[in-house]
Amino acid sequence: MLAQLLQFLFSGITVGATYALAALGFTLIYNASNVINFAQGEFIMLGGMLAVLFTQAGLPLPAALLLAVLVPAVVGVLIEKLAIEPVKGAETVTLIIITIGASLVIRGLVQVFLGKNTHSLPAFSGDTPIEILGATLMPQSLWVLGVTAVVVVVLWYFFNRTLTGKAMLATSFNRVAAELVGINTNGVLFMSFAMSAALGAMGGILITPITLTSYDVGIMLGLKGFVAAVLGGLGNGLGAVVGGLLVGVLEAMGAGYLSSAYKDAIPFALILFILFFMPRGLFGAKVTDRV
Amino acid sequence: MHKRAYTGLYIVIAVLAVLPFVLPNSFYVDLAIRMAINAIIVLGLNLLIGFAGQISLGHAGFLGIGAYASAVLPSHFGWNPVLAMLAGALATGALAALVARPIFKLKGNYLAMATLGLGIIINITVRNEAQWTGGPDGMPVPAFGLFGFELTSDKHWYWVVAALLTVSVWASLNLIDSPFGRALRALHGSEVASRVVGVDVVRYKVAIFVLSAVFASLMGSITAHYVGFVTPNLADFFHSIELVTMVVIGGMASVYGSLIGAVLLTALPQALATFEGWETVAFGAILMVCMIFLPKGLVPTLAAKFGKGD
Amino acid sequence: MALLDVTQLSIHFGGVKAVQEVSFSIDPGIVYSVIGPNGAGKTTLFNLITGVYKPTSGEIRLDGESIAGKSPDELARRGVARTFQNLQICMNMSAVENVMVGAHLRLDRNLIKAALRLPSITRRDAELRAEASELMRFVGLDQYLEARADSMPYGALKRLEIARALAMKPRVIFLDEPAAGLNPKETIEVDHLVRKVADSGITVVLVEHDMKMVMNLSDRILVLDYGKKLAEGTGEEIRRNPDVIAAYLGAHA
Numbered sequence: 001m002l003a004q005l006l007q008f009l010f011s012g013i014t015v016g017a018t019y020a021l022a023a024l025g026f027t028l029i030y031n032a033s034n035v036i037n038f039a040q041g042e043f044i045m046l047g048g049m050l051a052v053l054f055t056q057a058g059l060p061l062p063a064a065l066l067l068a069v070l071v072p073a074v075v076g077v078l079i080e081k082l083a084i085e086p087v088k089g090a091e092t093v094t095l096i097i098i099t100i101g102a103s104l105v106i107r108g109l110v111q112v113f114l115g116k117n118t119h120s121l122p123a124f125s126g127d128t129p130i131e132i133l134g135a136t137l138m139p140q141s142l143w144v145l146g147v148t149a150v151v152v153v154v155l156w157y158f159f160n161r162t163l164t165g166k167a168m169l170a171t172s173f174n175r176v177a178a179e180l181v182g183i184n185t186n187g188v189l190f191m192s193f194a195m196s197a198a199l200g201a202m203g204g205i206l207i208t209p210i211t212l213t214s215y216d217v218g219i220m221l222g223l224k225g226f227v228a229a230v231l232g233g234l235g236n237g238l239g240a241v242v243g244g245l246l247v248g249v250l251e252a253m254g255a256g257y258l259s260s261a262y263k264d265a266i267p268f269a270l271i272l273f274i275l276f277f278m279p280r281g282l283f284g285a286k287v288t289d290r291v
Numbered sequence: 292m293h294k295r296a297y298t299g300l301y302i303v304i305a306v307l308a309v310l311p312f313v314l315p316n317s318f319y320v321d322l323a324i325r326m327a328i329n330a331i332i333v334l335g336l337n338l339l340i341g342f343a344g345q346i347s348l349g350h351a352g353f354l355g356i357g358a359y360a361s362a363v364l365p366s367h368f369g370w371n372p373v374l375a376m377l378a379g380a381l382a383t384g385a386l387a388a389l390v391a392r393p394i395f396k397l398k399g400n401y402l403a404m405a406t407l408g409l410g411i412i413i414n415i416t417v418r419n420e421a422q423w424t425g426g427p428d429g430m431p432v433p434a435f436g437l438f439g440f441e442l443t444s445d446k447h448w449y450w451v452v453a454a455l456l457t458v459s460v461w462a463s464l465n466l467i468d469s470p471f472g473r474a475l476r477a478l479h480g481s482e483v484a485s486r487v488v489g490v491d492v493v494r495y496k497v498a499i500f501v502l503s504a505v506f507a508s509l510m511g512s513i514t515a516h517y518v519g520f521v522t523p524n525l526a527d528f529f530h531s532i533e534l535v536t537m538v539v540i541g542g543m544a545s546v547y548g549s550l551i552g553a554v555l556l557t558a559l560p561q562a563l564a565t566f567e568g569w570e571t572v573a574f575g576a577i578l579m580v581c582m583i584f585l586p587k588g589l590v591p592t593l594a595a596k597f598g599k600g601d
Numbered sequence: 602m603a604l605l606d607v608t609q610l611s612i613h614f615g616g617v618k619a620v621q622e623v624s625f626s627i628d629p630g631i632v633y634s635v636i637g638p639n640g641a642g643k644t645t646l647f648n649l650i651t652g653v654y655k656p657t658s659g660e661i662r663l664d665g666e667s668i669a670g671k672s673p674d675e676l677a678r679r680g681v682a683r684t685f686q687n688l689q690i691c692m693n694m695s696a697v698e699n700v701m702v703g704a705h706l707r708l709d710r711n712l713i714k715a716a717l718r719l720p721s722i723t724r725r726d727a728e729l730r731a732e733a734s735e736l737m738r739f740v741g742l743d744q745y746l747e748a749r750a751d752s753m754p755y756g757a758l759k760r761l762e763i764a765r766a767l768a769m770k771p772r773v774i775f776l777d778e779p780a781a782g783l784n785p786k787e788t789i790e791v792d793h794l795v796r797k798v799a800d801s802g803i804t805v806v807l808v809e810h811d812m813k814m815v816m817n818l819s820d821r822i823l824v825l826d827y828g829k830k831l832a833e834g835t836g837e838e839i840r841r842n843p844d845v846i847a848a849y850l851g852a853h854a
Contacts, residue, residue, distance in 0.1 A: 036400050083579050090586045092399050093346050097539055098582045100532055104575025112568050219528065223407070230404045265415040268408035275405050276393035462716040469715030469722055470708035473694070477702040480691025484762075487651055488769055489677030489706040498712060544693060 003134030008256040009249060010132075014141040014210065016248020017148040018044065021203035022225025023232065023240035024155065025196030031172030031235050032185075032192035035084060035095045039103035040200055041222015046072040047201025048213035049110055052119040061124070069201045075106065076197025080189055103218065110215040123209040144206045151199065152241055159237070168192065172235065200225075220264060224251075227267040231274055233281035243282065296464055299547050303460055307453040311446065320445045322561065324517060327452040328510050330553035331459045333537045334546065335506030340535065341543030342467060343499050344479030345395065346403045349410025350534050353504040355417055355526020356383045357511030362432040362521045363423050372435050376512040383508035384501050391497040407528065414526045429522030432515040448517050455513075459506075463546050475499055476544070507534075540581050542588030551589055602665065604629040604773060604804055605650070610659030610669075612649055619645045621828045622659070627773075627806065627821075632799045634807040634815045636839075637825035638848065643808045644686055646825065647775050650806075651683045652676045663773075677706060682771035684762040686778045686808070692751040696742065699750055699761055700733035701726075703768025736764045740794055756787045763794065773804040780811050792817060816840070824848070 022040055029037045047068050054064035079102045087098065124143050129136035159165040171178040171188045179185050204213065204221075211217075228247045232239025247267045255263035274281065307327075314320050332354065339345050360379025364370035370378070394405045417424050424430060435442045442448055466472045477485040478492045486492055515521045524530065533556060541552020559577065563570040585592045603626035610623045620642045627633045635643050648654040650661055652673040661669040663679055682703075691699050708729065714722050734746050740760040745753055753761065759779055766774050779795065780788040792814045799805045799818070809815050815822065815836075822839045824831040832842045839845055 030400075036403065083583060086583050087586055090582075091543070092403070093340060093535065093539060093543070094582050094586050096346070096348070096403060097532075097536055098579055100536075101575045101578030101582065104571050104578065106575075108569065108571030108573075108575060111571060223411070223528070226404065227408070230401065234400060261419045262415060265412050268411045272390070272405060272408045272412075275397060275401060276390075279393075279397055279401065461718075465718040466712070466716045469718075469726065470705065470710045471712050471715045473698055473702050474705055474710065476694055476698075477691045477705075480693045481689040483653060483673075484685065484689035484691065484765075485702065485705075486673035487653070487677060487681075487683050488703050488765065489674045490702075491672075491674045502712070 004256070006133055006135035008252045010135060010137050010141060012249035012252030013245055014138075014144050014248070015207065015252065016228075016245040017144045018203040018207045018221065018244075019225050019228045019247050020148060020241045020244025021151065021199045022221060023228035023244045024151075024237060025199045026226055026229040027232075027235060027237055027240045028168075028192040028196040028199070030229070032168065032189050033084065033088075034092075035099065036092075036226065037079075037193075037196065038096060038099040038222065038226075039079060039106060040196065040225055041218035041220070042103045042106040043072045043076065043197040043200030043218075044204035044207075044221045044225075045110065045213060045215065045218030046075065046106060047204030048121070048208035048217070049114055049119065049204075049215065050201075051205045051208060052121055052213065053114060055121065065205055068205050069198050072201035073194045073198040076193040077190060080193035084193070085186065085189065103222070107215055107218060114215065116215060118212050118214040119208075120212050121205070121208040138210060140206070140209045144210075147202060147206055148241075151202065155237065164191070224267045227271045230271055230281055233283040236281075236283045239281060239283035296468070296546070300457075300460055300464065303547075303550065304457055307457060310453075311449055317445055320449055322558065324445065324448055324452050325514075326554045326557040327449075327456045328514055328517070329534075329537060329557050330550045331452075331456055332507050332510045332534060333541070333549040333553045334459050334463050335503035336534055337538045337541075337543065337545070337549040338463065338466065338475070339499050339503040340538050341545065341548075342472065342479060343475045343496060345496055345500065346399070346535075347406040347500070347503070348403050348528070348531050348535065349406035349408070349413070350504070350507050351526050351528070351530035352410035352413035353383045353387065353507040354511035354514070354530070354534075355413055355523070356386070357508030358432075358515035358521045358525050359417055359424055359511075360508075361512040361515040362430050365433045366430065367423065372433065372512075372516065373437060376509065379512055380505050380508045384505045387501045387504035388497065391500045392493065395493050395496040395500070407531070410526070410531050411528055414523055414528065417526055418523045424521075424523075427523055429520055431520050432518070434519070435516035442516070452513070452517075460546060460550070463549075467546070471495075479544075536578060539588055540578075540585075542590035542592070545588065545590045545594075548588050548590035555589075603627060604664065605806075606660075606662040606665075607650070608660045608662075610646075610649060610656055610661060612645060612654055612657045619828050620649060620656075620825075623825070623828075623830045625823050625830065625833055627804060629772075629804050630799075630802060631820035632795070632805045632807060632818045634809060634819040634822045635825060636809070636812075636815055636822060637831070640827075641825040642828040643825055644777055645828075647683060647777050647806075647808060651681055651775060677769060680769070680772035681775070682766035682769045682773070683775035684759075684766055684777055684779060686781060688755070688758050688762065690750050690758050690761060694750055696745050696748045696750050696753060696761055697730060697733050697737065700736055700764045700768050701729055703765035704729055704733070704770075706769065733764070733768060736767050737761070739767070739797070740764045741790060756783050759783065760791070760794065763798070767798065767803075771803060773806060774798065775806045775808075777808045778810065779807070780809060780814060788814065 022044055025040050026037060029035055050068035050071055051064055054067050055061060083098050083102055123140040125139045129138055159169050167183045168188045168191060171183055171185050175185055224247055228243035229240050231247060232243030250270055251263060251266045254266040310323055314323060336350055339347055357379040361372060361375050364375035364378060365372050390409060394402060397405055418427050474490045474495055478490055478495055482492055537552035537556045540555060542548025563573050566573050605627040608624045610620060612620045635646060637643055649656050652671050655670045660667060668676060708725060709722060737746055740763050742757055742760055745757055780791045783791060788811055795805060795818055819836055822836055823833045824839060824845050826848045831848055832839055832845050
């Protein structure tokens, strides 16, 4: 009983950490620009696929992983420069379609150049499972959780203790005011796309040894990251992390105890439930329209 | 909205009347039918997105309910196709009405999330209930018959769909230029202003959402009967996005834009088929380029350029 | 009997007490002005009375019937109309359509009849279009009868809002700074327009910074300061009130 519960919990928080990284990516871009970046999932896919490509090409693991984070970051910046900046202030639905277009381009390019096969990556520290109270934990899960924890701490430090971070935060509260005090808000936009692509890619790399990857895994991972971000209250960083873990755990529990066939439906059923009863997500602020 | 808006309707009728006589072969007749079906769905969706200013990223789900009602009920339970179609529309309408109230208390990105979630749940259900739906492989749909007369040839289908499209364009034009339509456009233009003149905004959003969902469901049924086969792809997220893209590329809040958007995006995959393997890249790139350079969509941009109202 | 009775009305946003225990009453047929420094809570008061915000506490009665917390469309049904300090024009519609929307509640709003373009709908719409054009002339927008809203200058849009509110055939109209941002000539025109509206029998409640206009038009004046009622009375009484003088000359600051 307990072993089974623990097992579901382990796999839930592992996947949940990936969702959390994706949700943080959504949050960063949303705060900088009010754009929901539907290409976020593709960064996850890109991270995993590129890590596979570079390791197979014979690069040492650390170099391969670094490159697999940097390339998506550059792609993120390109999207921002070429597709988001030129249409600042467009309607929500226009922006949604632009980012979906970007996601199709990324997915299509990966499909053309890397093929449709499913790939795996060797676990970073072997495959010997760790036994805890009858449940097993893969060492790779510790990598996922560890890196996610480090990322959260670094981000917290960045936003609360560095000038650049504070500038990004200020922009998210009030873009015009931020510009008036001399913050380069385009720079902020640039930074947030780079960072959120890198976060997504990291998640994709870390989870690949556990869940495998292929050119089309990005959509679902991205959409679940979006669920996590909304669950935590769009724009709230801590909420995104909690939302990600919660989505992962509930998905694993639902798949284990209710129906594994409906595993992918669980996050969406959850978000509908939350939105209907708590329209601002778990940690979203109440807003009064000014007229 | 002037009388001029209706001149476009005559052009639509003329084109639809001439088309079957100039199309070289059945491949093009088939393409024309699918364009017309999409155009009808997009007309409904544009009322919601373009005119009322509300997003739906889950409309393919409603399409799927209609399509599968028309597939499952006659196949498994021997229902009359017309009854099955109506049952699908009714179920869609009921589901849309049930979720609409909480959904339309949400705005912008939250609304996008909720509709997206709804569509995905419908899609996953269709994929999983294989004993009824054939699962990911899909299932055949019996022919559509009414009073002993079976719709089988493409020409017959063409005239049926052309008639439906004509009526839909006419009804959309009527609706927009009516007290109901003005209230819809007003709540998009300024929600608070429309509220203080007495528009019950949630009620209008719900009404137009249910209407466009029922439109989608009916056309889902028609698609299923016409193609003779349904797969879950009809109801997937990507198809929802395709439909929204038709609205936006043709032009939000433009009736004729809906038609142009549907025609272009239905033809696009055919045109891109020559780019073997590169279809997805090309499709994505075209979406981006259109939205970056024509954010208002084709018809409104061109209309503004040539100084004509829509 | 008073048309509008407000007692002990308050609203708090978190810790901010935007309106605090304000009471006043408005007799039918008069021009009643609400003045006060920026941030005094004038627009918030309008938002409360017209149902855009729900009060934290207090009572609002229209003809003796409680309307506190009712939605804007319910208030519209009871003949309450308003304009906005920050323009709320539907830029996706033509000017005359904006005015026609004001008549929303007087029309047959049936979806199916509309989709079928039944003669009853089109006939009524044609009448309404004529009526809306007439209202646009009344507010001095003769030259914009065929215009799109997004092609009109600011001053004209201000008056378009008034025409839309009048299309409701309201009993009371709340005008939130109708002259803000207008040049002196336009301000005088709006002054005359408000007088014409009042003369047509509609009760006018006015928020305005232009003191000349306020003194010129108002039967009674309410002064708000920091969300509280500072004074109330005729123009002459307000002009002589030491608290008001102190507030306006910045004794508080």
